[in-house]
Amino acid sequence: MTPAGLTAKRGGPLRGRVRAPGDKSISHRSLILGALAEGTTEIEGLLEGDDVLRTADAMRAFGAEVAQLGDGRWRVVGQGEFKEPSGVVDCGNAGTGVRLIMGAAAGFDLAATFTGDASLRGRPMNRVMKPLREMGALFLGRSGGRLPLTLKGGGLRRIEYRLPEPSAQVKSAVLLAGLHADRGARVIEPEPTRDHTERMLRAFGAVVQVHEVAGGRQIELPGGQRLAGTRIRVPGDPSSAAFPLVAAIVTPGSEVTVEGVLLNPLRIGLFDTLKEMGADLVIENVRDEGGEPVGDVTARHSALRGVDVPPARAPSMIDEYPILAVAAAFADGPTHMRGIGEMRVKESDRIALMAAGLSACGIGVEEEPEGLIVVGSARGNHPAAGGARVVTHGDHRIAMSHLVMGFAAEGAISVDEPGMIATSFPGFVEMMRGLGGDLG
Numbered sequence: 001m002t003p004a005g006l007t008a009k010r011g012g013p014l015r016g017r018v019r020a021p022g023d024k025s026i027s028h029r030s031l032i033l034g035a036l037a038e039g040t041t042e043i044e045g046l047l048e049g050d051d052v053l054r055t056a057d058a059m060r061a062f063g064a065e066v067a068q069l070g071d072g073r074w075r076v077v078g079q080g081e082f083k084e085p086s087g088v089v090d091c092g093n094a095g096t097g098v099r100l101i102m103g104a105a106a107g108f109d110l111a112a113t114f115t116g117d118a119s120l121r122g123r124p125m126n127r128v129m130k131p132l133r134e135m136g137a138l139f140l141g142r143s144g145g146r147l148p149l150t151l152k153g154g155g156l157r158r159i160e161y162r163l164p165e166p167s168a169q170v171k172s173a174v175l176l177a178g179l180h181a182d183r184g185a186r187v188i189e190p191e192p193t194r195d196h197t198e199r200m201l202r203a204f205g206a207v208v209q210v211h212e213v214a215g216g217r218q219i220e221l222p223g224g225q226r227l228a229g230t231r232i233r234v235p236g237d238p239s240s241a242a243f244p245l246v247a248a249i250v251t252p253g254s255e256v257t258v259e260g261v262l263l264n265p266l267r268i269g270l271f272d273t274l275k276e277m278g279a280d281l282v283i284e285n286v287r288d289e290g291g292e293p294v295g296d297v298t299a300r301h302s303a304l305r306g307v308d309v310p311p312a313r314a315p316s317m318i319d320e321y322p323i324l325a326v327a328a329a330f331a332d333g334p335t336h337m338r339g340i341g342e343m344r345v346k347e348s349d350r351i352a353l354m355a356a357g358l359s360a361c362g363i364g365v366e367e368e369p370e371g372l373i374v375v376g377s378a379r380g381n382h383p384a385a386g387g388a389r390v391v392t393h394g395d396h397r398i399a400m401s402h403l404v405m406g407f408a409a410e411g412a413i414s415v416d417e418p419g420m421i422a423t424s425f426p427g428f429v430e431m432m433r434g435l436g437g438d439l440g
């Protein structure tokens with residue numbers, strides 16, 4: 001049952017060791033690549049959040065055998081091709097799911113109709129339709145490139161595509177389509193974005209060449225390749241680990257360790273930024289797990305100072321600006337986050353909702369078209385006021401960010417639609433309570 005609201009209150013310190021749930025990006029890709037491959041893929045540590053479960057259902061609809069074997073343990077048996085689904089493919093709240101699946105499906109001679117929840121139906125799909133059309137796919141959709149839309153795939157030709165926006169989803173959609181395009185695909189990204197698709201394609205036996213060239217990073221996927229099923233261990237999601245870690249940093253007396261966190265350099269801009277702000281954040285026991293660096297991250301309550309976060313860092317922490325804004329609310333001085341226009345086309349307009357939520361909690365904020373300035377409350381040692389009910393527009397990260405703030409603010413903070421937290425972090429409430437958070 002979805003509670004009508006959820007409230008976080010200031011209490012004692014947060015303490016303990018926890019494991020972050022499986023990485024959302026890698027979980028989607030494990031299922032999609034497993035379905036595209038021939039043979040069996042065994043997955044351990046899959047994120048069992050709503051977004052990923054929708055992708056599992058979609059892969060069944062496209063003809064793969066997908067079975068849950070145990071807690072986080074899944075098996076995908078792929079046929080080396082997608083079949084035409086007999087019904088509408090509903091990706092729920094998941095932009096990653098729908099965009100990557102569209103790319104994967106475009107390579108086959110089939111028609112598929114995609115939809116999603118109200119948030120996903122409002123998000124731009126033109127960014128993937130444009131390159132896929134250039135490759136030869138056909139789309140019929142709503143005005144503005146919105147879902148629902150129907151794809152007719154097959155007969156794709158090679159593309160050389162320079163990403164107009166720094167988006168790993170668009171890059172991945174083109175690469176997955178390129179698997180079944182005549183002579184493959186080349187993507188050039190002016191700013192590096194998360195490279196899980198490239199790494200995982202290799203784990204499934206594909207050749208992917210990556211070169212730094214003038215004007216960016218060039219990813220070359222030769223055509224005519226077949227994927228073979230493999231074993232995948234999904235590391236902990238740094239985007240989810242961010243919530244208990246920032247909760248510890250802003251709540252007096254706290255110390256929290258999150259084990260097994262993915263430390264891919266293209267995902268850890270938040271950790272770099274928190275350190276620059278003066279956070280006591282220690283990364284230990286760094287190891288390699290399935291081709292990705294992983295480690296244990298410990299955060300302790302810290303005095304923070306405001307910083308300038310450069311636009312170049314945005315792709316490496318694009319999902320973490322909401323929780324960074326909360327850390328910034330407790331800092332001494334302003335934090336200026338620049339070059340984050342992409343935040344406006346996420347599950348919600350995250351710049352607008354963070355500005356509204358923090359301002360309702362008594363924090364000084366200034367919204368810019370592509371930026372956000374948060375004026376920390378630490379000067380004079382006044383904790384953030386809090387005492388607000390925050391509207392989340394069903395956005396899981398907006399909800400979790402404000403609840404984290406509630407653990408350290410003077411007044412309780414409530415969020416609406418807490419059920420949406422399960423899209424990316426089904427165990428959030430239990431984990432935060434287990435660490436000592438007052439959440440009810």
Ligand code: S3P
Nearest residue numbers: 025096166167168169170318319
């Ligand atoms: C993701 C890429 C990012 C990110 C999303 C996951 C991915 O989106 O915000 O949560 O798994 O490729 P964009 O590619 O739109 O930046």
